[in-house]
Amino acid sequence: MKLESTSNRLSILVVDDEDSIREGSERILTRMGFQVYKASRGSEGLDILGRHPVEIVLLDLKMPGMDGMEVLAHIQQLNSEILVIIITGYATIETAIEAMKRGAYDFIPKPFEPDQLRMVINRARERIRLTEETEMLAQERQRNLADLGTEKSRIRTIVESLPNGILVTNVQGQVALINPAFQWLMGIEEDVATGEPVESCIQDKGFCQLVKDISAGNAHTLSETYEFTTIGEKYLQATGRPVLGDVGECLGAVVNLVDITAMKVLDRMKSEFVAKVSHELRSPLSTIHEQLALVLKDMVEKESTRDQYLLSRAKEKTQGLISLIGDLLDLSRIEAGNVCIDFKPIKLDELLKNIVDFMETRANGKNQRLKLVLHDEPIPLIKADPQALESVFGNLIANAINYTPEGGAIEVGISLLPEKIQIDVSDNGFGIEAKDIDNIFKRFYRVKNEKTRFITGTGLGLPIVKGLLDELGGSIQIQSEPSQGSTFTVFLPISAENSPQNAESQTE
Ligand code: ADP
Numbered sequence: 001m002k003l004e005s006t007s008n009r010l011s012i013l014v015v016d017d018e019d020s021i022r023e024g025s026e027r028i029l030t031r032m033g034f035q036v037y038k039a040s041r042g043s044e045g046l047d048i049l050g051r052h053p054v055e056i057v058l059l060d061l062k063m064p065g066m067d068g069m070e071v072l073a074h075i076q077q078l079n080s081e082i083l084v085i086i087i088t089g090y091a092t093i094e095t096a097i098e099a100m101k102r103g104a105y106d107f108i109p110k111p112f113e114p115d116q117l118r119m120v121i122n123r124a125r126e127r128i129r130l131t132e133e134t135e136m137l138a139q140e141r142q143r144n145l146a147d148l149g150t151e152k153s154r155i156r157t158i159v160e161s162l163p164n165g166i167l168v169t170n171v172q173g174q175v176a177l178i179n180p181a182f183q184w185l186m187g188i189e190e191d192v193a194t195g196e197p198v199e200s201c202i203q204d205k206g207f208c209q210l211v212k213d214i215s216a217g218n219a220h221t222l223s224e225t226y227e228f229t230t231i232g233e234k235y236l237q238a239t240g241r242p243v244l245g246d247v248g249e250c251l252g253a254v255v256n257l258v259d260i261t262a263m264k265v266l267d268r269m270k271s272e273f274v275a276k277v278s279h280e281l282r283s284p285l286s287t288i289h290e291q292l293a294l295v296l297k298d299m300v301e302k303e304s305t306r307d308q309y310l311l312s313r314a315k316e317k318t319q320g321l322i323s324l325i326g327d328l329l330d331l332s333r334i335e336a337g338n339v340c341i342d343f344k345p346i347k348l349d350e351l352l353k354n355i356v357d358f359m360e361t362r363a364n365g366k367n368q369r370l371k372l373v374l375h376d377e378p379i380p381l382i383k384a385d386p387q388a389l390e391s392v393f394g395n396l397i398a399n400a401i402n403y404t405p406e407g408g409a410i411e412v413g414i415s416l417l418p419e420k421i422q423i424d425v426s427d428n429g430f431g432i433e434a435k436d437i438d439n440i441f442k443r444f445y446r447v448k449n450e451k452t453r454f455i456t457g458t459g460l461g462l463p464i465v466k467g468l469l470d471e472l473g474g475s476i477q478i479q480s481e482p483s484q485g486s487t488f489t490v491f492l493p494i495s496a497e498n499s500p501q502n503a504e505s506q507t508e
Pocket of ligand 1: 395399400403404427429430431432440445446447448452456457458459460461462463486
């Protein structure tokens with residue numbers, strides 16, 4: 001109801017030709033807190049209604065001049081929300097019912113007791129309150145809906161203007177949302193309709209697989225990253241995450257796509273630069289190293305201990321620099337994709353045995369036990385680059401020896417899984433704290449603590465291992481407990497032609 005009263009007080013107009021009814025009602029209603037207007041004629045009442053906001057009208061049906069029914073019709077025209085209560089004698093109860101059919105709210109028979117009047121008026125007051133409340137709720141809902149609409153269109157505008165590509169799919173891997181940046185980065189010219197399967201608009205199979213896996217709730221980690229190139233030589237990086245519902249169920253995937261071409265070009269330039277500088281440094285350093293060795297040999301013969309010590313330190317340092325340069329060159333080659341070119345069938349158990357035999361002298365120097373554990377099951381041949389594998393396991397075993405104290409034990413185990421071979425390099429050495437585990441594959445990252453302080457290294461061994469395994473289609477995992485030891489687990493794929501069924505015949 002539209003209330004125009006300036007105060008919260010409700011107003012009532014009493015229209016009755018009987019003085020006693022008007023005066024009596026006024027007394028009771030004023031005490032009930034109403035603003036009361038009075039009129040002895042219908043026309044006078046309508047006049048008041050034209051000038052004052054009134055919510056309830058007490059209207060006598062039988063009046064000289066304009067009768068109640070006619071006044072009611074006028075009130076309905078003026079403001080149908082005004083509640084009209086008919087005052088009627090017993091004789092005219094039927095007319096009262098007729099009046100209600102024509103829109104009156106209630107009636108009260110004449111003569112009435114104060115309590116009867118209070119009851120009827122309270123009912124009307126309650127009705128006004130409820131109507132007001134309903135209206136307020138409706139307004140609020142309207143406001144919320146409007147807010148929601150604005151919020152929705154605001155989010156859509158933001159998603160459409162994002163410089164990154166955004167793709168959202170449902171649980172079946174069908175497109176739910178795709179923004180212009182995504183279409184541009186992927187070179188999609190046609191508009192993509194919602195509900196289309198992701199493969200219908202995107203050609204890269206790896207990307208489609210990633211989206212479908214995440215959409216179906218098969219993601220291995222919280223967010224999965226995939227790098228690929230497009231026909232226009234653009235390097236793109238897609239990072240996908242599942243969209244989860246209220247109870248953690250997977251509703252689909254959201255994928256963020258960024259153009260990393262500039263980063264890749266810069267990376268390539270940096271690698272080329274590092275390769276060039278390393279290459280230039282290697283020969284003069286090796287010459288210095290060899291000459292130091294010669295001078296040292298002379299000194300041993302002349303027995304000058306101080307000079308011997310100084311020169312041994314210089315020789316050690318040059319050896320460290322030569323290793324660093326070697327590692328840098330290896331990394332550059334991996335980054336340029338110039339390794340793992342010599343894929344051939346390999347007996348992994350034999351390759352590991354050779355490496356273990358070779359490293360044994362080093363382990364013995366620290367009184368460590370280094371052993372290879374083989375099971376009875378035949379290990380199928382794998383197709384890989386032998387030099388790359390030697391580098392992977394050479395690095396891992398060297399690390400196990402380096403980061404295990406004197407007298408420790410190192411074990412290399414090999415086991416067969418469906419479609420892959422698992423190789424564990426375990427030690428009972430210093431171990432790695434959880435906070436360092438994520439970092440040890442980063443270039444130049446070395447864990448610095450009391451135990452590792454005096455161990456020399458470049459911080460490039462594990463990045464090389466990781467780079468080579470990526471090239472070989474393998475992967476690596478670590479389990480480590482400080483002061484207990486570490487296990488580096490490598491997985492290498494077995495190609496279909498080298499599957500275990502063929503293993504016996506191949507190894508013969
Ligand atoms: P480097 O051994 O030359 O420092 P790596 O990249 O091979 O470089 O290893 C990085 C770091 O990881 C090492 O500095 C060491 O702190 C830690 N680490 C590697 N292997 C082990 C291991 N088996 N046990 C404990 N810490 C290890």
